[in-house]
Amino acid sequence: MATEYTAAPYAPADGFYDELFDASGGARPHAETLVSRLERLGAGELAAAGRRRDAIFMQQGITFDLTGAAEAADGELRDRPFPLDLVPRILPADEWTVIKRGLAQRIRALNRFVDDVYHAREIVEAGVVPWEMIVSRSHFARPAYGIRPPGDVYCHVAGCDLVRDADGRWKVLEDNVRTPSGISYVLENRLAMTRLVPGLFAGYHVRPVDNYPALLLSALRAVAPGGDDEPTVVVWSPGPANSAYFEHAFLARTMGVELVEASDLVVRDEVCYMRTTSGLARVHTIYRRLDDDFIDPLEFRSDSLLGVPGLMRAYRAGTLALANAVGTGVADDKAIYHWVPEMIRFYLGEEPILDNVETYLLSDPERLAYVLERLDRLVVKPTGESGGKGVFIGPRATDAEIAAQAELIRADPRRWIAQELVHLSTVPTLDSSGALAPRHVDLRPFAVFGEDISIVPGGLTRVALRPGSMIVNSSQGGGSKDTWILDEEVVPDGRPLPPRRATVPPPLPDLRQSSWTGQQEQQQQERSGG
Amino acid sequence: MLARIAHELFWLGRQLGRAEHTARMLDGIYAIDLQAPPDAPVGAQLTWEGLLAVMGATDESERTEAPDRDEVMRLLAVDANNPSSVLACVEAGREGARVVRDVISAEMWEAVNTLRLGLYQHHLSGGFGTGPYEFLQYVKERCALFWGLAERTMLEDEARAFLHAGGRIEAAQMVVRMLRVALAPFGDEVADEVERPARDGQALALLHAVGGLHAFRRAVTDPPNAEPVAGFLLYERAYPDSVAASVDALHTALVAADARSRTAAPVLRLARLSADLEFRRRASRSAGDLLAVLGDVQDELALVDHDISDRYFAGGTQASRVMTA
Numbered sequence: 121m122a123t124e125y126t127a128a129p130y131a132p133a134d135g136f137y138d139e140l141f142d143a144s145g146g147a148r149p150h151a152e153t154l155v156s157r158l159e160r161l162g163a164g165e166l167a168a169a170g171r172r173r174d175a176i177f178m179q180q181g182i183t184f185d186l187t188g189a190a191e192a193a194d195g196e197l198r199d200r201p202f203p204l205d206l207v208p209r210i211l212p213a214d215e216w217t218v219i220k221r222g223l224a225q226r227i228r229a230l231n232r233f234v235d236d237v238y239h240a241r242e243i244v245e246a247g248v249v250p251w252e253m254i255v256s257r258s259h260f261a262r263p264a265y266g267i268r269p270p271g272d273v274y275c276h277v278a279g280c281d282l283v284r285d286a287d288g289r290w291k292v293l294e295d296n297v298r299t300p301s302g303i304s305y306v307l308e309n310r311l312a313m314t315r316l317v318p319g320l321f322a323g324y325h326v327r328p329v330d331n332y333p334a335l336l337l338s339a340l341r342a343v344a345p346g347g348d349d350e351p352t353v354v355v356w357s358p359g360p361a362n363s364a365y366f367e368h369a370f371l372a373r374t375m376g377v378e379l380v381e382a383s384d385l386v387v388r389d390e391v392c393y394m395r396t397t398s399g400l401a402r403v404h405t406i407y408r409r410l411d412d413d414f415i416d417p418l419e420f421r422s423d424s425l426l427g428v429p430g431l432m433r434a435y436r437a438g439t440l441a442l443a444n445a446v447g448t449g450v451a452d453d454k455a456i457y458h459w460v461p462e463m464i465r466f467y468l469g470e471e472p473i474l475d476n477v478e479t480y481l482l483s484d485p486e487r488l489a490y491v492l493e494r495l496d497r498l499v500v501k502p503t504g505e506s507g508g509k510g511v512f513i514g515p516r517a518t519d520a521e522i523a524a525q526a527e528l529i530r531a532d533p534r535r536w537i538a539q540e541l542v543h544l545s546t547v548p549t550l551d552s553s554g555a556l557a558p559r560h561v562d563l564r565p566f567a568v569f570g571e572d573i574s575i576v577p578g579g580l581t582r583v584a585l586r587p588g589s590m591i592v593n594s595s596q597g598g599g600s601k602d603t604w605i606l607d608e609e610v611v612p613d614g615r616p617l618p619p620r621r622a623t624v625p626p627p628l629p630d631l632r633q634s635s636w637t638g639q640q641e642q643q644q645q646e647r648s649g650g
Numbered sequence: 651m652l653a654r655i656a657h658e659l660f661w662l663g664r665q666l667g668r669a670e671h672t673a674r675m676l677d678g679i680y681a682i683d684l685q686a687p688p689d690a691p692v693g694a695q696l697t698w699e700g701l702l703a704v705m706g707a708t709d710e711s712e713r714t715e716a717p718d719r720d721e722v723m724r725l726l727a728v729d730a731n732n733p734s735s736v737l738a739c740v741e742a743g744r745e746g747a748r749v750v751r752d753v754i755s756a757e758m759w760e761a762v763n764t765l766r767l768g769l770y771q772h773h774l775s776g777g778f779g780t781g782p783y784e785f786l787q788y789v790k791e792r793c794a795l796f797w798g799l800a801e802r803t804m805l806e807d808e809a810r811a812f813l814h815a816g817g818r819i820e821a822a823q824m825v826v827r828m829l830r831v832a833l834a835p836f837g838d839e840v841a842d843e844v845e846r847p848a849r850d851g852q853a854l855a856l857l858h859a860v861g862g863l864h865a866f867r868r869a870v871t872d873p874p875n876a877e878p879v880a881g882f883l884l885y886e887r888a889y890p891d892s893v894a895a896s897v898d899a900l901h902t903a904l905v906a907a908d909a910r911s912r913t914a915a916p917v918l919r920l921a922r923l924s925a926d927l928e929f930r931r932r933a934s935r936s937a938g939d940l941l942a943v944l945g946d947v948q949d950e951l952a953l954v955d956h957d958i959s960d961r962y963f964a965g966g967t968q969a970s971r972v973m974t975a
Contacts (some may be wrong), residue, residue, distance in 0.1 A: 165780065172784075314681045315783035325686035334873060350871055376867025607686035 130548055133558040133588075137288040137545040139209060150212045150606065153323040158207065161319065163554030169206055169316045170550070176315070177201035182308050182366065203599030204309050206317055209547045209561065209581045210324070213608040216577065219282065219290060222474030223565055224573045225464060227278045230297055230451045231569065232467040234274040237450055238264050248466050249459045253483070256534065257456065257503070259298070259449025261412045263419040263432055269445045270343045273569050276443035277336070277407070279303075279579070282474070282563045284545035291475050291542065293562065295452045295460065297444060299409050302580040303332055303566045304370035309602045325607035327577035332566065333374035336407070339570025340375075343441045344404035351404035354378045354394060356385070358410045358426050368409050380406075387430030390437035405441040412446050454503040454537050455481055478540040482533035491538040492529065495522050498538045500529065513590070515541060544590050547601065549583055560584045562592050563603065578603035655753060656812045656907075657963040658746045662754075663816025665743035666762070669736045670793035671824040671860070672726055675701060676736075677786040678858030683719060698722040703831045704824070705734050723782055728773050736789055737773065740766050754813075755803040758796055765792035790861075811907035815900055815958070822896035823951055825860060829880050830944045832856055856883065865889045877935045884943065885931040893947060894927045904958070916957035923950045 129145060132138035140151040147155040158166070182202050211219075236243050237254055238261075244251040254260060279300030281293040310329050314321065337353065344351030357368035359381050372379035384394050385403065393400035408415060414424040416431040434440040450456065458479045461472040480498075482488045491498060500512040512525045529536050546558035565579030581601040582592035592598040679701055698717050705726055729735045733742070744766040751759050765788075772778060772785045797817070804810045832855070854874045857863040862883065863874075869886060872878035886892045890899075901920040905911045930943050 169780075311681070314684050315781060318680070318684055318781045318783075321684040326684070328682070328685040338873065373864065374867065376864075376869075
């Protein structure tokens with residue numbers, strides 16, 4: 121039967137790369153099966169699945185707080201079901217291989233950079249990155265100077281934001297090596313998809329994502345300071361009021377470790393403990409989900425109520441591992457981003473596999489003038505911020521807004537960077553009427569750096585749900601998609617089965633014959649009689 | 651109490667236990683099977699063929715090609731002619747509950763009766779075709795509701811003891827069978843490096859399939875590989891669905907039900923089995939040893955089943971026939 125889609129064929133947006141359809145409107149080879157299955161399901165079925173999804177997410181409490189505008193409007197946080205779009209994003213194996221290698225390379229370089237900044241400063245000596253640029257970053261952590269964590273790993277957990285330009289090429293938009301969030305949604309999205317629209321998976325070999333907690337836990341164990349007993353790993357959350365609390369609890373639950381808050385932790389004689397019902401228990405590794413600034417009021421912000429006094433003492437003494445290490449924020453600063461390709465060449469002697477988006481630092485007066493002139497065509501971001509806060513998009517700004525932004529930049533050029541506008545790729549997404557429409561997406565894959573770097577296949581695809589919008593942040597009306605990485609080798613359907621020996625259990629008691637029979641009654645009579 | 655009523659209650663517990671375990675296995679394996687096998691040795695699948703073997707459909711597994719997912723799902727979930735299917739178990743359980751309506755509380759009866767009605771609605775409305783999640787979830791929820799109501803509303807008497815005994819022996823047998831099937835292909839000798847990841851993956855599937863992943867993660871620090879998982883599901887008394895916990899609970903139920911439990915054959919056998927499990931827990935956990943233990947436990951449970959029917963139900967159930975055959 122004809123469906124709504126044939127009536128209104130999908131039209132990829134002009135000037136953008138669509139990941140499922142080519143420019144002529146035909147499905148790309150890896151998407152053909154999916155598209156035909158979506159057509160077979162039809163708008164009605166998909167809308168019904170969407171209602172079940174909202175119900176399930178609300179029941180399971182997979183919600184997020186709408187911050188920003190909504191908060192200001194009614195002064196309180198509201199829970200919304202996390203908006204998962206039911207059309208998955210599919211990436212073929214070869215594309216993923218490139219991304220994976222590119223990210224591993226980049227994270228290795230960033231890790232070396234953090235090590236360098238707090239130790240030898242070779243990259244500064246070599247004149248690649250100016251020292252004043254590093255030291256002026258808001259996340260530069262003086263107390264981290266000279267501390268060497270186990271295995272020289274600083275960026276245990278990293279999430280880089282990737283985008284595709286109009287020609288389909290992948291670029292890195294941002295590095296997150298402090299506390300990137302979103303992995304819980306990757307796992308929950310996959311689970312929800314297998315429950316809501318299992319039919320879409322048929323014909324694809326999608327690589328699973330659910331080993332992330334095991335990967336993370338083994339990495340956190342691997343970096344624990346040596347000791348005789350089994351290392352104790354905890355997840356440290358700022359508390360239930362934090363907007364990512366769902367994720368903190370998710371990670372603690374799926375790793376089977378304690379979720380602690382500052383008041384649970386105490387440092388005695390350079391060793392960190394948690395308060396338990398049977399006294400103090402040693403803590404070896406803390407996966408902390410709060411910024412450096414708040415972790416220890418004795419060394420960072422003294423007004424932090426979320427911190428543990430003396431934590432840095434234990435960290436410096438080497439009795440405690442922190443993930444991510446203290447001071448990694450210097451590497452995910454938006455101004456430092458500019459130098460990452462140089463870092464890759466400097467530390468690894470390799471050419472970057474993934475490119476940066478063209479970025480302009482505004483400390484140079486010539487650049488500044490060039491940028492101010494073209495402000496209507498550029499994107500301007502404050503350095504040291506995250507979550508899309510304070511981002512200025514030239515092509516969508518009014519003249520007054522442009523003038524105001526220029527004023528802000530002139531007042532303190534170092535606080536800002538400018539970037540060329542990326543024409544984010546699109547993926548078909550269900551709109552409110554149940555039809556497919558192109559919406560812009562980005563991708564945040566998650567890497568875990570323990571003994572080696574592992575990257576979970578896929579990552580969080582964020583999608584801007586408003587037509588034409590390129591703001592994908594969930595705090596600003598973005599949604600997400602399940603991201604499918606296809607398996608390299610297509611396993612034939614007649615998969616070889618493991619040989620089954622003759623240990624197959626005997627048949628189950630047949631439940632049909634369980635009813636009380638006349639024969640039994642007779643037996644019992646005979647017994648009591650005899 | 652009447653032997654006939656005790657028998658009905660025992661089998662009501664078994665039917666619902668089997669329905670719930672089957673639903674959990676189907677749900678766990680279905681979700682994993684939709685995706686490709688992982689590169690790390692976690693999260694792979696207990697095959698559909700393995701599931702058929704667990705459920706005792708051995709003749710089905712003689713075929714040359716792997717059984718089709720939808721076919722197995724249908725056979726084990728909604729096939730009314732397969733006495734072990736979820737639907738057939740619920741149907742039979744509901745019939746049993748009707749017989750003992752005067753013994754169980756009204757709320758418990760309602761829970762079972764609604765379960766049956768709900769399953770037919772799900773089945774008839776074609777909901778099973780778009781995805782079995784809601785169907786299976788409903789079974790799990792309703793079974794949990796039934797057992798919760800038994801705790802809350804039923805007098806702690808013989809009747810409740812037989813109901814629980816049925817539920818627990820079924821749970822123990824299902825878990826033992828599942829473990830045997832998952833570990834069986836790898837035999838007594840040490841599995842080589844090629845086979846190992848597959849078996850480890852199956853072990854994780856087992857945790858999914860009994861709903862024990864969360865408990866395992868909190869209780870065990872080892873990665874979810876075959877030996878720790880099998881050891882956990884077999885020996886961990888703190889986990890309510892482990893074999894050891896089910897054996898203990900079965901023992902407790904029979905002690906409560908039997909006025910002369912000190913000389914009762916099934917009670918004595920269970921006490922020995924429980925002590926034996928505790929003893930073996932401390933011994934080696936290699937795959938071969940675990941398989942041997944599982945085989946022994948399964949035989950013992952069959953004998954317990956036989957003893958129970960002999961002592962309380964005048965020895966007329968299928969279990970006795972299987973054992974003597």
